[in-house]
Amino acid sequence: MPQFHPLPLRWTGTLPAGDLAPLNCLYGGGAGMPALTGAQIPKGAQWPSVRVNKRGGAEAGPTGAPWLNANGWLIRRARHLEPGKPVVIDAQPPAGARPGSYVLAAVEAMTYGAAWAVTHTPETWPGVRGAIQFFTAHAEWREWAPVAALTVVSDFTGDDEFLGDEFLNLLTRRQVGLRLAAPGNVAALQGAGAAVWASKKPVPYAQYMGWIRSGGTLIVQGEANSRTEGKGRVIGRAEEWDDVYAAVTGTHLAMTRRTDVLRLWNAGSFNSFYQAAPDGRRGVAHLVNYAGNRSSDDTSIWLSKPWKKATLTTLDKQTPLKPMATNGGIELSLPPVGVYAAIELEA
Amino acid sequence: MITRRGLLAGAATAALMQQRAGAAPIAPVAIQRCRTYGAGLEPTMRRLFDGIGGLGRLVNNKTVAIKVNLTGRPSQRLGHAPAELAHWTHPRVIGMAMHLMNEAGAKRIRILESPWSTTDPLEEYMMEAGWDPSLILNAAKKVEFENTNYLGNAKQYTRFKVPNGGHMFPAYDLNHSYADCDVFVSIAKAKEHATAGITLSMKNCFGITPCTIYGDGAGEKEPGLVPVGGRGQVIHSGARKPSLSAPQELHPDSPRDGGYRVPRVVADLNAARPIDLAIIEGVESMAGGEGPWIRGTRRCSPGFIIAGTNAVCTDAVATAVLGFDPMAMRGAPPFEHCDNTLALAEQLGVGSRDLTKIEVAGAQIADVRYEIRKA
Numbered sequence: 113m114p115q116f117h118p119l120p121l122r123w124t125g126t127l128p129a130g131d132l133a134p135l136n137c138l139y140g141g142g143a144g145m146p147a148l149t150g151a152q153i154p155k156g157a158q159w160p161s162v163r164v165n166k167r168g169g170a171e172a173g174p175t176g177a178p179w180l181n182a183n184g185w186l187i188r189r190a191r192h193l194e195p196g197k198p199v200v201i202d203a204q205p206p207a208g209a210r211p212g213s214y215v216l217a218a219v220e221a222m223t224y225g226a227a228w229a230v231t232h233t234p235e236t237w238p239g240v241r242g243a244i245q246f247f248t249a250h251a252e253w254r255e256w257a258p259v260a261a262l263t264v265v266s267d268f269t270g271d272d273e274f275l276g277d278e279f280l281n282l283l284t285r286r287q288v289g290l291r292l293a294a295p296g297n298v299a300a301l302q303g304a305g306a307a308v309w310a311s312k313k314p315v316p317y318a319q320y321m322g323w324i325r326s327g328g329t330l331i332v333q334g335e336a337n338s339r340t341e342g343k344g345r346v347i348g349r350a351e352e353w354d355d356v357y358a359a360v361t362g363t364h365l366a367m368t369r370r371t372d373v374l375r376l377w378n379a380g381s382f383n384s385f386y387q388a389a390p391d392g393r394r395g396v397a398h399l400v401n402y403a404g405n406r407s408s409d410d411t412s413i414w415l416s417k418p419w420k421k422a423t424l425t426t427l428d429k430q431t432p433l434k435p436m437a438t439n440g441g442i443e444l445s446l447p448p449v450g451v452y453a454a455i456e457l458e459a
Numbered sequence: 460m461i462t463r464r465g466l467l468a469g470a471a472t473a474a475l476m477q478q479r480a481g482a483a484p485i486a487p488v489a490i491q492r493c494r495t496y497g498a499g500l501e502p503t504m505r506r507l508f509d510g511i512g513g514l515g516r517l518v519n520n521k522t523v524a525i526k527v528n529l530t531g532r533p534s535q536r537l538g539h540a541p542a543e544l545a546h547w548t549h550p551r552v553i554g555m556a557m558h559l560m561n562e563a564g565a566k567r568i569r570i571l572e573s574p575w576s577t578t579d580p581l582e583e584y585m586m587e588a589g590w591d592p593s594l595i596l597n598a599a600k601k602v603e604f605e606n607t608n609y610l611g612n613a614k615q616y617t618r619f620k621v622p623n624g625g626h627m628f629p630a631y632d633l634n635h636s637y638a639d640c641d642v643f644v645s646i647a648k649a650k651e652h653a654t655a656g657i658t659l660s661m662k663n664c665f666g667i668t669p670c671t672i673y674g675d676g677a678g679e680k681e682p683g684l685v686p687v688g689g690r691g692q693v694i695h696s697g698a699r700k701p702s703l704s705a706p707q708e709l710h711p712d713s714p715r716d717g718g719y720r721v722p723r724v725v726a727d728l729n730a731a732r733p734i735d736l737a738i739i740e741g742v743e744s745m746a747g748g749e750g751p752w753i754r755g756t757r758r759c760s761p762g763f764i765i766a767g768t769n770a771v772c773t774d775a776v777a778t779a780v781l782g783f784d785p786m787a788m789r790g791a792p793p794f795e796h797c798d799n800t801l802a803l804a805e806q807l808g809v810g811s812r813d814l815t816k817i818e819v820a821g822a823q824i825a826d827v828r829y830e831i832r833k834a
Binding site: 177361365368369370372375376377378379380409410412414438439443445 | 534535536538539579580583586587589591751
């Protein structure tokens with residue numbers, strides 16, 4: 113767990129005027145604050161947004177849901193691979209980026225426990241600062257565990273990089289609660305219901321058999337691998353693992369939506385990240401809106417755990433929500449959500 | 460654009476079709492007032508089916524296929540309302556119909572729908588919407604689900620020829636499930652429709668066309684393996700052809716207008732695969748269109764259920780209950796921008812829309828009339 117959480121400003125030369133707290137380091141060679149050190153800066157970070165086609169419309173996938181340029185999966189991979197090293201997202205605004213998208217860049221990174229190397233402009237800084245202060249006040253969330261229905265087993269590097277990354281990206285888009293584990297780390301599956309083998313390495317079945325026989329479900333490529341083992345099973349999917357979209361769809365079917373921990377309605381431009389405190393008494397479901405503005409539709413959310421109390425917390429206010437018991441969990445009707453909302457939960 | 464010449468030619472074709480089809484059949488229609496999906500639903504639906512002579516004569520020892528109405532994406536709602544309170548048939552109505560069919564001796568009940576742009580099993584699609592499919596699965600003794608938006612469990616599509624020629628296509632290639640049943644039931648939600656004016660038991664069957672053949676992403680020569688998108692290009696606008704493996708349009712020079720094309724395709728489909736039992740649910744619904752993607756739509760509570768063994772008669776009664784004239788032609792509500800599907804189906808000999816000839820059991824039209832345009 114990182115002791116120091118960097119909040120970097122991307123700057124060269126003399127610092128911009130005004131109060132820069134809580135920023136605490138510089139990225140880019142400026143003077144006047146300590147330089148950013150000791151952080152990992154994953155390659156390939158994107159400016160968070162809904163992907164737009166040449167005609168200016170949202171690009172959509174096969175199901176009609178818009179494609180998102182999102183970094184949540186990248187942050188989660190980085191934190192998994194080097195848990196002791198804080199993560200900084202290096203993404204610069206494109207020309208003409210709206211002020212709200214700067215706030216989106218800040219909240220997206222901090223939702224997943226990282227920080228954005230802030231691009232400072234006088235117009236956008238107040239909003240970005242508010243977002244950083246909000247997450248600084250909720251620093252404990254960084255260490256809460258994800259509420260997961262599935263563990264993605266992969267090296268996430270080398271031969272597994274593409275497969276592992278795409279599994280993370282696409283499963284996140286389907287709002288599947290997930291956690292990450294390295295091949296062979298069977299202990300990481302403790303308490304997990306299902307795991308998917310998103311690795312090019314052969315499955316060491318013998319190593320995983322104890323977990324499977326005690327009730328675990330291991331999802332692998334190749335129909336011929338399907339079998340029951342003790343209280344658990346191996347589900348072999350027919351989809352080619354090289355077609356990761358098909359593989360992820362097949363994985364979600366193998367888990368079945370019955371194991372979903374979170375569902376969203378009227379939230380096509382949202383990704384979610386659902387976490388719980390170690391004692392299970394509190395939780396938070398983050399909603400990040402990549403459209404970067406106030407949602408036009410009334411969003412609803414369902415959580416599989418029957419939380420007693422829920423509060424919608426945005427960057428500037430709190431609204432109590434009325435949990436409605438349904439399908440073993442609760443459903444919450446949300447007011448229009450802007451760039452970001454946290455649903456704070458109490459058991 | 461519809462020209463005067465086109466109108467005259469259409470009228471002549473309609474007269475010829477009607478002549479070929481002979482007198483349109485007529486069957487009684489039952490109406491019941493129903494305000495909620497609660498405990499009163501069972502006795503209400505029993506009375507409903509008693510009003511059309513009971514279910515036993517229809518389903519005893521038969522395989523029943525039920526096309527439900529789950530239009531649009533499961534992640535889309537009208538405001539915060541669960542889909543079943545706005546644009547989808549309510550699972551309790553589906554479950555209750557199945558329970559009563561089971562009691563009446565149905566041998567097997569298959570739930571069919573062509574969910575949006577996916578080959579996912581129907582159960583998964585329902586769960587994505589927040590439904591618990593076990594409520595439907597446990598409503599009768601032998602229940603199956605099938606996604607009919609692609610080839611599904613069969614080796615080939617089944618060709619359904621349109622009797623008396625057809626308006627748009629001479630025949631349609633459909634999932635096997637619409638042939639592999641003894642009794643075909645449409646359980647629809649009563650709603651207005653942006654393209655067809657109104658959507659009832661017949662329009663529900665628009666969704667029996669697999670998007671692998673009739674969808675925007677259908678294969679050019681052969682059916683696609685997976686359905687991609689809706690039916691906008693092939694059926695609504697006629698901008699592209701269905702897969703060439705399927706029968707092609709009868710009149711490729713006909714208007715490329717959804718208000719012309721969609722009602723004709725719906726009429727064709729209902730002639731090719733007639734509905735044996737039409738159930739129209741308007742307990743809770745929506746006004747202004749068929750789904751939340753239509754601007755200006757809003758929730759409403761019509762408070763009725765209607766059933767009949769002839770889909771045109773049943774839809775005609777439901778049309779009247781919703782405050783419209785089933786005899787209205789293009790230009791009059793709800794057909795301001797489209798042709799009247801009921802008239803087109805009548806021309807094909809599917810059934811009569813003439814309310815003066817249709818016997819209504821249970822509540823009467825005036826008792827439950829709900830002017831949906833005023834909701």
